[in-house]
Each structure stands twice: as structure tokens, then as C-alpha cells.
Amino acid sequence: MNDFKVTLCDYKNIKIELDSPAPSVTVDEVEAQKQHIADEFAEIVSVDGPLQNGHTSIIDFVGSVDGVEFDGGSAQGYELIIGSGMFIPGFEEQMVGMTKGETRIIKVRFPENYTPELSGKDADFKVTLHEIKVKLTNGVDEGVIKRFTEAQGIQGIETVEQLDKFLMNAIYRKKANEVEKEISAKIERHLIEGCSVEAPEAIVNEQVEGQIKSFENYASSNGMELSSLLSMMGQTEAQFKESIEAAVKEGLYLNAIFDEIARIENIIVDDNEIDEFYEINAKANNTPIELLKQQYSKDIIKAQLIGYKVSSFLRGIATISHK
Numbered sequence: 001m002n003d004f005k006v007t008l009c010d011y012k013n014i015k016i017e018l019d020s021p022a023p024s025v026t027v028d029e030v031e032a033q034k035q036h037i038a039d040e041f042a043e044i045v046s047v048d049g050p051l052q053n054g055h056t057s058i059i060d061f062v063g064s065v066d067g068v069e070f071d072g073g074s075a076q077g078y079e080l081i082i083g084s085g086m087f088i089p090g091f092e093e094q095m096v097g098m099t100k101g102e103t104r105i106i107k108v109r110f111p112e113n114y115t116p117e118l119s120g121k122d123a124d125f126k127v128t129l130h131e132i133k134v135k136l137t138n139g140v141d142e143g144v145i146k147r148f149t150e151a152q153g154i155q156g157i158e159t160v161e162q163l164d165k166f167l168m169n170a171i172y173r174k175k176a177n178e179v180e181k182e183i184s185a186k187i188e189r190h191l192i193e194g195c196s197v198e199a200p201e202a203i204v205n206e207q208v209e210g211q212i213k214s215f216e217n218y219a220s221s222n223g224m225e226l227s228s229l230l231s232m233m234g235q236t237e238a239q240f241k242e243s244i245e246a247a248v249k250e251g252l253y254l255n256a257i258f259d260e261i262a263r264i265e266n267i268i269v270d271d272n273e274i275d276e277f278y279e280i281n282a283k284a285n286n287t288p289i290e291l292l293k294q295q296y297s298k299d300i301i302k303a304q305l306i307g308y309k310v311s312s313f314l315r316g317i318a319t320i321s322h323k
Contacts, residue, residue, distance in 0.1 A: 003203065004256035009194030011261060014318040016186045022322050023175035025168050033167045034140050034160075041147040042135040051098045051132055053083035058131035059095075061106075065123050073123070077130070088123075095127065103128045180315075187314050188254055197253040207248045212241065255303055258310040267313060269305040277301050 044056070051057055057080050063073025082092050088108045098104055106125040110118045140160055149157050157163050212226075219229040230240050262268070278301070282289040 003200045004252070004259075005198040006256050006260040007196040008257065008260055008264075009191065009196075011191065011195075011314060012317055014187060014190050014314065016183060016190075016318055016320045018179065018182055018186070018320065018322045020175075020179050020182055020322070023172055023179055025171045025175070029171055030164055030167050033171065034163065037148050037163075038140045038144055039135070039137060041144045041151070042137045043143055044133050044135055047132050047134050048100065049132070051082060051096055051129065053096065054081070054134070056081050056133040057095065057098075057129055058133070059127055059129055061125050061127045063123055063125045065118065065121050070118065070123075073125070091125065095129070098127075098129045100129055100132060183315055183318070183320060184311055187311065187318060191257045192250060192253060195253075195257050197256050199249065199252050199256070204245070204249060204252065207252065208241070208245050211244045211248060215240075255307065258307050259303075261310050261313075262306050265310075265313060267306065267309050269302050269309065271298075273305055274298055274301050277305060 047055075059078050059080060060076045061074060061078065062069060064070065080086060080092070080095075082095060084092070086092075088110060090108045091106055094106045094108075095104070104127050106127050107122070108125065109122050110120060112120050114120075140163065142158070145157060145160070145163055148163075149155070154166070157166055215229065216226045219226045222229075227237060230237060233240075235243070278289050278292050281287070282292055285292075
């Protein structure tokens with residue numbers, strides 16, 4: 001960004017106090033994750049006996065108002081968890097106690113805020129219960145682990161001890177990533193607030209207009225005017241343009257600051273690194289390299305990689321503490 005005039009602040013003595021604690025993992029957190037997995041991947045079995053809250057019912061139903069069936073009021077083989085609150089108030093409660101093969105008339109009243117043609121009306125639903133399913137929540141066992149690892153595409157986890165270690169590492173990585181995001185955000189804020197950047201007005205205006213055009217195209221693709229979209233977002237056109245301009249300026253300023261630090265610290269990105277970036281992302285996203293190159297020019301990728309390298313450099317020399 002040779003057209004930008006940058007006056008750097010003291011970037012070598014950045015001091016950051018983080019709001020988040022240093023990442024750590026407790027036994028309770030691991031156990032909570034295991035319980036979640038046990039609940040989600042528990043074996044589901046068919047049972048006899050009366051239908052109860054928490055059971056999954058397989059039902060056919062036909063709804064009618066004044067003896068006339070209405071659109072959308074019937075289904076076959078529908079899975080409904082009793083107590084989930086998915087259906088009209090009173091519907092699931094009246095199903096409790098049903099047994100397999102039983103047909104029951106459920107009487108309900110549609111809420112006042114329902115669709116206009118049914119709002120506030122009384123309705124009868126003829127419900128036939130075909131099957132009752134329950135989850136066998138016996139904690140984490142080999143069956144749960146197998147179903148979990150197959151669903152996640154994970155290999156090498158067969159025992160509870162191996163699952164514990166996997167979950168501990170996953171929880172730690174998530175917390176560590178959150179800390180790194182906070183560090184990066186606070187370093188960027190230090191640079192934006194401390195350094196001075198003079199940007200060509202023409203470049204700023206061009207990017208602002210491009211961003212606004214993108215929103216106009218999005219609104220148009222959804223059959224709306226930009227003003228209607230902004231109204232849904234709770235913004236006036238003036239507020240919208242102001243926020244776009246602020247975001248554009250911050251992005252341009254930060255890139256210019258990164259470029260200047262890279263120049264002074266001799267941080268470079270060569271063509272091999274750019275090619276490697278294309279290859280890795282093409283493979284990760286199952287996208288042809290040539291298509292990625294059309295979407296993202298070498299200059300865009302180079303600026304992104306410079307940003308990564310400068311951020312890593314600043315992260316390494318900053319003084320970081322936790323509250």
C-alpha cells in the first residue's frame with residue numbers, strides 16, 4: 001500500500017491484559033461433555049407400555065376443524081418427542097398414557113397468534129400411535145463411543161480413557177483459540193488506536209461503494225430494496241453508510257500498518273508460500289485451484305499472509321497477562 005502514509009506507534013512494547021483466564025480444563029468439564037455425548041448417541045430402542053414424557057412417539061394424525069380436514073394438519077410416521085412442546089399446547093399432554101396401536105381424539109384450540117385461517121379455532125386430531133422409542137441413557141459405553149466416533153469421523157478412540165483424553169484436548173484447544181482471538185483483537189486495537197494512517201480518499205470511497213453495492217445486490221436477490229433490508233436490520237441509510245465506511249477504513253488502515261511493520265522487520269511472503277496457500281485451501285475445500293485463483297488474486301493472498309506473519313511476530317514479542 002504505497003499510497004498510504006503510515007506513522008507507526010510503539011509496536012515492540014505492547015502490553016495486553018486479557019479478560020479471559022489462562023486456558024485449563026477441569027474434570028467437571030470433561031464429564032459434562034461425556035454426558036452430552038451419552039445423551040446424544042445413546043442407543044434408541046422400541047418399548048411397550050404407556051407413553052410418557054421424554055418418549056419418542058411414531059404417530060399418524062389427521063386434523064380437522066368443524067369436521068373438515070385442513071391443509072398441513074395431517075402426517076404419517078411422524079416422530080414427536082412427548083414434552084418437547086413442538087405441537088399446539090395440550091396436544092402432547094393428551095397423548096400421555098397411549099399404548100401402541102391405540103387411536104385417540106386429541107382436542108385442542110389453536111393460539112390466537114396462529115395462522116389467520118386457524119387462529120383461535122377449536123380442532124380435533126385423530127392420532128394413532130404406532131411405536132414408542134426411548135433412549136437407553138446408561139452413560140458412555142463402547143456402543144456410545146462407537147456411534148460418536150463414526151458420526152464424527154474420528155479414529156483411535158475405543159475406550160473411555162481414550163475419549164477422556166480426546167475431550168480434554170478438544171476443550172483445551174477451544175479455550176486456547178479463544179485466548180488467541182482475544183490477543184489478536186487487542187493487538188489490532190492497539191495498532192489502530194496508536195498508529196497514524198493517511199489513506200487516499202479515492203481508495204476508501206471505492207471500497208465503501210463496493211461494499212454498499214454488495215448489500216444492494218443481496219437485497220435485490222431477495223426481492224427487496226436496500227432500504228427495506230436496512231429497516232429489518234434496524235439501521236437508517238446514513239447509519240449504514242457510516243458503519244461501512246468505519247469498517248473499510250479500519251481494514252485498510254490495519255493492512256497498511258501491517259505492511260509497514262513487515263517492511264521494517266523484513267517480513268516477506270514469497271510465491272512458494274502463496275502457491276502452498278492455494279494448494280492447502282483447494283484441498284481443504286475440495287475446490288479447483290484455478291477457481292480459487294480467480295476468486296482470490298495473489299495480491300489478496302499475499303496481504304493475508306503478511307497479516308498472519310506480522311500478527312504472529314507481534315504476538316511473540318508482546319507482554320501478555322491475564323486478569
